[in-house]
Amino acid sequence: MTTNKNGQKKRLWDFEPVSKIKWEEKINQDLKGADYKSKLFWNSHEGFTAAPFYTQEDLQNLEHNAKKTIIDRTGWTCCEPIYETAPGDANEAMKTAIEKDSASFQIRSKSSWKSGMLGGDMYGTQIQKQADLDRLMDGIDTESVEFTFDSGMTTPALVAMMNNHPEKFNNPKFVFDPFTYIAERGRLPFDEKKLKEIVNQLVDQKNYKTLCADGLFYHRTGATIVQELALALATASEYLSLIDEEKKESAADEIFVRLAAGPLYFPEIAKLRVIRLLWDQLMEAYGFENPPKLTVIAETSKTNKTITDPHNNLIRTITESMSAVLGGVNQLMVHPYNTLESTPGNFSRRIARNIQYILRDESHFDKVADPSAGSYYIENLTSTIAKEAWEYFQTIENEGGVLQSLKNGSIQEVINRSKAEREKAVNQGKKVLVGTNYYANAEEELPDTIDAESFADSLELTDFEHDDSSEDLIQSLQNAFKNEATVGDVIEAMLKPEKVLYQVVEETRLGSVFDEIRLRTKSLSEETEIEPVVHLVPVGDVKWRNARATFSHNTLGCGGFKIDHPTGYDSIDEAAEKIEFGEADLFVLCSSDKEYEEFVEPFCDAFSDKGICILAGHPGDNEESYRAAGMDLFIHKGMDIPALLLNIQNDLFKIEKDHETT
Incomplete structure (x- = not known):
């Protein structure tokens, strides 16, 4: 227990104040010399940037008086x-x-x-x-x-x-x-x-x-x-x-x-x-x-x-x-x-x-x-x-x-x-x-x-x-x-409007495209009586396969597809034996980048004729060879998720696709 010079338990005001410079020195030490302003400052995308911490010293240089309340009333x-x-x-x-x-x-x-x-x-x-x-x-x-x-x-x-x-x-x-x-x-x-x-x-x-x-x-x-x-x-x-x-x-x-x-x-x-x-x-x-x-x-x-x-x-x-x-x-x-x-x-x-x-x-x-x-x-x-x-x-x-x-x-x-x-x-x-x-x-x-x-x-x-x-x-x-x-x-x-002469802005709702995709899956499933199922195939390195299976579950689940998420398989052959195939299946290979070079070919051999084959992760320089092996799609961070989901919908619901063409 921390005590003062009299052996008593220290109170808040017994501690020496820590200056902003000392905080910055500690942060830089923890970051091993890296500039904390470039690593820890928050770009809010709201027109301002916020620091990771503030101290009492930061109140001294404000343009408004922080000691005076801005709102002088209570209630609403x-x-x-x-x-x-x-x-x-x-x-x-x-x-x-x-x-x-x-x-x-x-x-x-x-x-x-x-x-x-x-x-x-x-x-x-x-x-x-x-x-x-x-x-x-x-x-x-x-x-x-x-x-x-x-x-x-x-x-x-x-x-x-x-x-x-x-x-x-x-x-x-x-x-x-x-x-x-x-x-x-x-x-x-x-x-x-x-x-x-x-x-x-x-x-x-x-x-x-x-x-x-x-x-x-x-x-x-x-x-x-x-x-x-x-x-x-x-x-x-x-x-x-x-x-x-x-x-x-x-x-x-x-x-x-x-x-x-x-x-x-x-x-x-x-x-x-x-x-x-x-x-x-x-x-x-x-x-x-x-x-x-x-x-x-x-x-x-x-x-x-x-x-x-x-x-x-x-x-x-x-x-x-x-x-x-x-x-x-x-x-x-x-x-x-x-x-x-x-x-x-x-x-x-x-x-x-x-x-x-x-x-x-x-x-x-x-x-x-x-x-x-x-x-x-x-x-x-x-x-x-x-x-x-x-x-x-x-x-x-x-x-x-x-x-x-x-x-x-x-x-x-x-x-x-x-x-x-x-x-x-x-x-x-x-x-x-x-x-x-x-x-x-x-x-x-x-x-x-x-x-x-x-x-x-x-x-x-x-x-x-x-x-x-x-x-x-x-x-x-x-x-x-x-x-x-x-x-x-x-x-x-x-109200007697003039001619339309100026640019406009339209209201937005950020989740609307995902809502629409989910509703489209529901509608197409009811119309065609086809229920798409995503089969995750986690193999290899446990850490990587779990992380990528979770990412794939969350990404493809936004399309309204049913997800089959096993804990993992010892091999591609075991996955092929245990998975029950349906009318509209997607198979997602979840593993590490290093192991993909070994797993892609047998994975595509096992599943490419059964449905859509997807690799969880960015293929990098291997994209061409993976596609040649039979990999249809790749999912990774930073991709346009709605575009991916719409592409999958159009592939899965061929009846609807033909209907749209007609």
Whole structure:
């Protein structure tokens, strides 16, 4: 036992502090002189690099004051998504949730419009006229319940309906972001003069938060943490540039930021702290004397969610929720674990709701403001991410702002490059999605489809003729809805897209290709009554054969194939005697590179006429000779796994292949 000079057990403060230099000397000693910065620094692929360790000394040089908390409040609002499409059904769902202590809801109600169409479509809850909004809110205390409307370009219509509603609303939020409309569709939602007019009229709606800087959209399209932050800030800055000078500072309070609660636990905590630092810098840059505090809402990510082994989504959601709360989010919405495959039922909604309640009521995450303040690691992450995000924000500003950058296509190019890197990492197995591209569960029952389609219905039309010449859009919409007009009747006053001129970005879900392959195997097996079986043939060196058999099991299991995984064979002949052959077999030789030169030929002699022969490992210079012996495929780290699995599917299901050709 370690004791001090008085023979007493040493306490923490009795130990001499260890300097950063001494830590570095110890690390270099353990690495035998190798540069630890090149070996141990973490390239996060999120726009920043993190060191393997930090000390108190690292807090001294931070640009922000690590001794001062960034978040000066405790607690957050637990928000619940509403999926029902009929206003009456949505109303009942909210009342049921209110009985379970919910007091905040997000309602999706967005419209689309295309040239040559009459009206367009509405997605989500069908709030098409004043009666729909009134039915939605019937019997609900709108002054105590909070609402967030994911309403897009339909926002002016919903604002007008809510102004007509007899009850007041408790500071509702509207996800209105015309710049993400441009990024998603490659066109302006209306001309730039109209853009400025609508932004200025929306900020005149006091006690409503009507301008959303939607970083979540960019996260869903593949943006890094740094890009998500910079684009959210650039969007906020673009709003301020459009707002009339005399009301800029007061209008800043109408802006809020929506971000993702993503999968990287500590960086996500830092991200949510960073956005407040960046906001303060932006307010200072605009010279505001009494800048408002920033409102930040977040949602658990969908980019890392899967339909294969979907209960893993629960675990992912829990860590995402924790990082959001520790990062100081004002409002958090947790998606149920099965939103990809169906409209969530009572069970998955209850579990999603209870995740937040457990964090609040059992784990007491609402008792401390900025609990990560002072952490060497998180404070340094905060500083590093803030620096990188501010630099990218300045790049966007120097290009003329987010609108001009979207027109130029520079933002789209950056995001699409990041998206491609993410997808490549998942497809090569460098980024693991448990149960999807690694550790697949062959016994699970898969759904018939992947993404549950968002409900859409045509916009209703009446004989009402709306006068678009009014300078007060909101008031004219209020009058229209009082006269029983529909959103379809007035859509062109809010959404009249310009020509498609710009590059776009599309949402990504990283495990989707593996989900699709698994579903394809299921479908083809049912159609042809053929069940593919992968027979692993571990022989030779025990260490190598076990490692490669495990790798092969995990890789080929992602295709939905049944795996025969024996402990090992003493020889190829023994394997050939014991394996029971079927209609669609794959045989995988698992051994060491050195022994492959001995095993490949007898392996192919035994199995090449029985099915597909695969070698586990990179063949190197021996590829040509191994193929000549009868080896069909090679699996190894760094390969494109989906391409391999699709190739195997097409070889195994010859009936389907012929059918496709026909």
